[in-house]
Amino acid sequence: xxxxxxxxxxxxxxxxxxxxxxxxxxxxxxxxxxxxxxxxxxxxxxxxxxxxxxxxxxxxxxxxxxxxxxxxxxxxxxxxxxxxxxxxxxxxxxxxxxxx
Amino acid sequence: xxxxxxxxxxxxxxxxxxxxxxxxxxxxxxxxxxxxxxxxxxxxxxxxxxxxxxxxxxxxxxxxxxxxxxxxxxxxxxxxxxxxxxxxxxxxxxxxxxxxxxxxxxxxxxxxxxxxxxxxxxxxxxxxxxxxxxxxxxxxxxxxxxxxxxxxxxxxxxxxxxx
Numbered sequence: 001x002x003x004x005x006x007x008x009x010x011x012x013x014x015x016x017x018x019x020x021x022x023x024x025x026x027x028x029x030x031x032x033x034x035x036x037x038x039x040x041x042x043x044x045x046x047x048x049x050x051x052x053x054x055x056x057x058x059x060x061x062x063x064x065x066x067x068x069x070x071x072x073x074x075x076x077x078x079x080x081x082x083x084x085x086x087x088x089x090x091x092x093x094x095x096x097x098x099x100x
Numbered sequence: 101x102x103x104x105x106x107x108x109x110x111x112x113x114x115x116x117x118x119x120x121x122x123x124x125x126x127x128x129x130x131x132x133x134x135x136x137x138x139x140x141x142x143x144x145x146x147x148x149x150x151x152x153x154x155x156x157x158x159x160x161x162x163x164x165x166x167x168x169x170x171x172x173x174x175x176x177x178x179x180x181x182x183x184x185x186x187x188x189x190x191x192x193x194x195x196x197x198x199x200x201x202x203x204x205x206x207x208x209x210x211x212x213x214x215x216x217x218x219x220x221x222x223x224x225x226x227x228x229x230x231x232x233x234x235x236x237x238x239x240x241x242x243x244x245x246x247x248x249x250x251x252x253x254x255x256x257x258x259x260x261x262x263x
Contacts, residue, residue: 001102002101002105003211003214004211005207005208005211005212005213006109007146008207009204009207010109010112010113010142012200012204012207014112014135017116017119018116018120019196020120020192020193021119023192023196024120024192025120025179027125027179029125029129029167029170029171030119030120030122030128030179033119033128033129034119034120037116037119037132037135040136040159043139043151043155044139044143047142047146050148051146051148051222053222054221054222055222056222056228056229056232057232059150059151059222059224059229060236060237062148063151063154064244066154066155066158066159067244067247068244069159070162070163070248071247071248071251072251073163073166073167074251074254074255075251075254077166077167077170077255078254078259080170081173081258081259082258084174090174090176091179091182093182
């Protein structure tokens, strides 16, 4: 039997990798994919706890997270398309028009 | 069962590393699909059959197709290496490691591997999830439909020609 903490450790590692990618990558699309990676790490923790506590409520939360992630992906990618149309670039360093 | 978990976990971690180390977005996207499918297998091991199917269909199917489509549409190629600040390089990696160490420390202290075996088990089949979703969680479910409607309108408006 795999202990709960190993599932949570996998979740923590994936989350940390998502944070790292969010900070080191310069491409907007890759940064967005790192956000999805972090969301999946959280989903794994939810499902591990659902199993641990013997209640399926955690899986319902994962269901809602997936729905919100789908909506977020649609809007976020539309924003990326609009940004590319206006700036002709996908690099986060060129998208600094809101900087003071 | 135990062996499968560790194999799939190693695969997920390696693929996640590949996601953040690749410079070409389409390689990152393909690695992310590997991570998502590996997590679907972990969900199966955790009695969440319905969520495993949803993970493959919605996440690896719909969302990642959207990502790959946008990558191809915008012709996103290799990103050029930028040499920004020395501070970020020397401080960033230790901070990430510190974050990971903190999370692992809390997990190990709260749920020591020896004492907490997740032997309880849960029914994660479509019928159990459906009952829960349409009985206890019917209001959030309906609110979700409004969220998706707003997202669809927002995506269409944002991706229109003149913004």
